[in-house]
Amino acid sequence: MENKELQALMEMVSERYFRKPFRHQARFNARLKTTGGRYLLASHDIEMNPHYLKVFGKVELIEIMKHELCHYHLHLEKRGYKHRDADFRKLLEEVGAPRFCKPLEAAVRLHEYTCEDCSTHFMRKRRMNPDRYRCGKCGGRIRYRRQREVMQRDVN
Missing domain, CATH: 2.20.28 (Rubrerythrin, domain 2)
Incomplete structure (x- = not known):
């Protein structure tokens, strides 16, 4: 999977689970070692760890996308987007996203x-x-x- 396919998948997941568009960039970042993905506050972009796709497959990648999209949509709506916030935990539960990703063996x-x-x-x-x-x-x-x-x- 390349960045173009990742972008299309991110837009599809955002529409399907959140019923909101994803209007920023989604890309792979192979330098991520201990996390499945990250939401960048300054640019609103989302970076995904390509190792999770190789090790666990597309299903786990979509789960991580849902988690990062919770950060994304809540931050844009100026609601609690951090892990400890009630808004974040509630949205995670609504879309069925995990709070933490599976650990990679290093x-x-x-x-x-x-x-x-x-x-x-x-x-x-x-x-x-x-x-x-x-x-x-x-x-x-x-x-x-x-x-x-x-x-x-x-x-x-």
């Missing part, structure tokens, strides 16, 4: 270190200088082994 880089004496393994999210640290068990030198990518759910 890969996390971990750096692996090993003690030269006792072979203890250390995993760190941030890289460190092993010359400045010693093993907590035996006091031996620490050596950098490798960088690994693991899924977010494996880290927590």
